[in-house]
Amino acid sequence: MRALLVVNPAATTTSARTRDVLTHALASDLKLEVATTEYRGHARDLARRAAESGSAELVIALGGDGTVNEVVNGLLHHGPDPAALPGLAVVPGGSTNVFARALGLPNDVVEATGALLSALESGSQRTVGLGLAGGVPGTEDAEAPPRWFTFTAGLGFDAGVIGRVEQQRERGKRSTHALYVRQVMRQFLGEQHRRQGTITLSRPGEEPVGELVLAIVCNTAPWSFLGNKPLYAAPEASFDTALDLLGLSRLTPAAVSRYATQLLTSSPERGPHGKHALTLHDLTDFTLQSQVPLPLQMDGDHLGLRTSVKFTGVRRALRVIA
Structure with missing residues (x-):
């Protein structure tokens, strides 16, 4: 099988020797x-060229x-076509690796490589659904290019946390779970609309x-994961359905304490809940609009x-080796 291995040399948990x-x-x-x-954006460009040229039957992201x-996003630049496009495989090398772990892959890079080789030998694969996010016609964001996401997107608080983490990483800080926890607290203290959302x-x-x-x-x-602890914001969400949503209408200190506790103790059967929590399952088409500009993450x-x-929730969008 012809395969393209796309390697991120800055991957958090791999060394040059390991790679x-x-x-x-x-x-072999x-x-x-x-x-x-x-x-x-280089990984996107490499995957797009592989898909357009037909030079690879499989693209592996390390x-x-x-x-x-x-x-x-490179593979799906022209839209989903699981039968014609190269398949995707993942060897996790980041600090959290949510997509790979959600597929059931080991979080250790060596074990994950062994699991990938076994899956290739047995022909094990699945076709997963993905999310697509883009601009809303008639708004100032109408020209925003559509972008695929594999496991999550967020508008507001969680995206603000990620923005803060990225700023710290640009200053040389390592991406650790402790860094994320600190930025959650700073984002909360700086949140202007926590009592009445926009x-x-x-x-x-x-x-x-x-x-x-x-x-x-x-x-x-x-x-997501906090170390080895899985966090279930939307327990019913699945690669086999469309999109799920968790919305919160209040982030007072009491509400944050309650929902943070629920998230830390969440399970596949129960996630955050309460009168200020909105949970929706299997959404194929919806729009989020804010009265003020808010951070977005995917x-x-x-x-x-x-x-x-x-x-937009797109079922059966991409073939994955797992």
Whole structure:
């Protein structure tokens, strides 16, 4: 099988030596081309060229969730076509690796490589649904290019946390779970609209829901991990359905304490809940609009400020080896 291995040399949990060992292991079973990313968006460009040229039957992302997101967006640049497009495989090398772990892959890079080789040998694969987010016609964000996400997107509070983490990483800080926890507290203290939200959710055929402080969109469960602890913002979310949403309409100290506790103790059967929590399952089409610009994130990548985003849940969008 012809395969392209897209390597992020800045992957948090891999060394150059580890990457070399993994490359040799994959090359023993595949006709392997290796490409190392050199700039932001390079993984997307490499995957797009592979899809357009037909030079690879499989694209392997070696890196974190950001690398995976770029590869997915490159593969799906012209839209989903699981039968014709190269398949996707993931070797986790980031600090959290939500997408890979949601697929059931080990979080250790060596074990994950072994699992990938076993899946290739047995022909194990699945076709997963993905989320697509883009501009809303008639708004100032109408020209925002559509972008695919694999496991989550968020408008408001959680995206602000990710923006703060990215700022710290640009200053040389390591991406650790302790860093995320600190930025959660700083984002809360700086949140201007925590008592009355600015986000309105609109769905075809339904009454709008307004005054949300944050909106977390999930394509699978868990939503994220704190170390080895899975966190379920939307326990019913699945690669086999469309999108789920968790919206909160209040972030007072008491509400934050309650919902943070519920998130830390969440399970596949129960996530955050209460009178200020909105939970929706299997949404194929909805829009989030804010009265003020708010930060937007997809798959843990901060994308700047937006006032409106249109979301689409696309079932059976991409073939994945797992």
